Amino acid sequence: MKVISETEAAGVIERRFDVQVSDQTVPGILWAPVGATGSRPLLLLGHGGSLHKRFEGLVRFAHRMVRNHGYAAVAIDAPGHGERIDEAQHARMREQFKDGFPLSAEQLTQWLLATIPGAVAEWKATLDAVQALDYVGQGKVGYFGLSMGATLGIPFVAAEPRVTAAIFGLAGLGTDERAFGAAARSLTLPILFIFQLHDEVVPAELGLGLFRAFGSSTKTMHINPGKHIAIPPFEVDEYELFLVRHLSR
């Protein structure tokens, strides 16, 4: 783990780092309380499709958990996202996404099958690197990821016993059963699952299907009206409450 830069604001220190995973350089951000020493709960933040590690919703959530509860939080760019692609590739992605989600169900499943192994390895390597820091240590670990952050996060969490509570959302189980259905069924950790009633990318019935599939006995689905990216702001209070319930006690 190589620290690239360091900034500080409102009691939160932010370290931009790279982790090397096989031939991939994975760019990440680690947030922690200024002057932190010793182990603490750690929140892993997986971003959505076409977004990146510095998406403002993730940054705000990270700051909140650091400031209110002394957590550490980390986000990395997923394969093919953020600093892992150049400006021409970003322009192509913006063009593809401008009229909504561009992939067919079958194309998405193929992309997930190709991408999941690397994404899982990268999160594991990031977790190893971050937990080796004395101011993060071996505290409890939670995962947060909506949309692509869920479809890549579910196989990661299924493969990673150190994660003991997860917030997923904006995903369903249809064609992509082949990509992460078995992983979803194998989960036993507490899950908060966030869904939008009028999601134009994932029909509510597929969302309910994914929620049913989770093997966990402690799982809650929250459904609000509105489209894919219109989760009401008060749900962030729920994320916080859920993490504190499972990681702080």
Added chain:
Amino acid sequence: MKVISETEAAGVIERRFDVQVSDQTVPGILWAPVGATGSRPLLLLGHGGSLHKRFEGLVRFAHRMVRNHGYAAVAIDAPGHGERIDEAQHARMREQFKDGFPLSAEQLTQWLLATIPGAVAEWKATLDAVQALDYVGQGKVGYFGLSMGATLGIPFVAAEPRVTAAIFGLAGLGTDERAFGAAARSLTLPILFIFQLHDEVVPAELGLGLFRAFGSSTKTMHINPGKHIAIPPFEVDEYELFLVRHLSR
């Protein structure tokens, strides 16, 4: 409104009262902070089928809102429940409910159609009586009711503009569309809707149908695994958070 008795415990005063509504004497309980003066938010608590105004879940929830937030709370016996029937009728009801919910969908719809007008009038009269007390007054009003507390509560809340936030749950929209479908569609207040994934009385699809029917733009459905009466205890934290968000600010 006639106060029958008064007891006090842990900062909460409990007044057992009767309200007369046409030919019906409706027994109720009012909880408030000891020594309360002036207006405050008021929580109306509707109990489930075969239960009564002193069901322990309601009493605990009332005490919590009174002690933590200075609310007043009130519960009344629904038609055909609690102190409104004698011991022989209670024994018959226990016998009917001992193997699960005893009514067919059509029988339930008929019972609701016959019961809703009286239940709505009784809640309105109770609200009038309670708001006339100087230590309750004209503060914001919320309603809580699961199962029968929802199927009777939805028409009441639809008819009562003083109620500005509601928690419903363990109900669905099927045959009983005729009884409260129009009322559900007419609602515009913030709603928290609680549902159980393996509810043996109401299938999840009918629960999702009722949630879809609510006309409110601010509404959240929480789904947990388990049967009808197995809502996990942490959802009470959610009831509290929801009421405080909408009634205290």
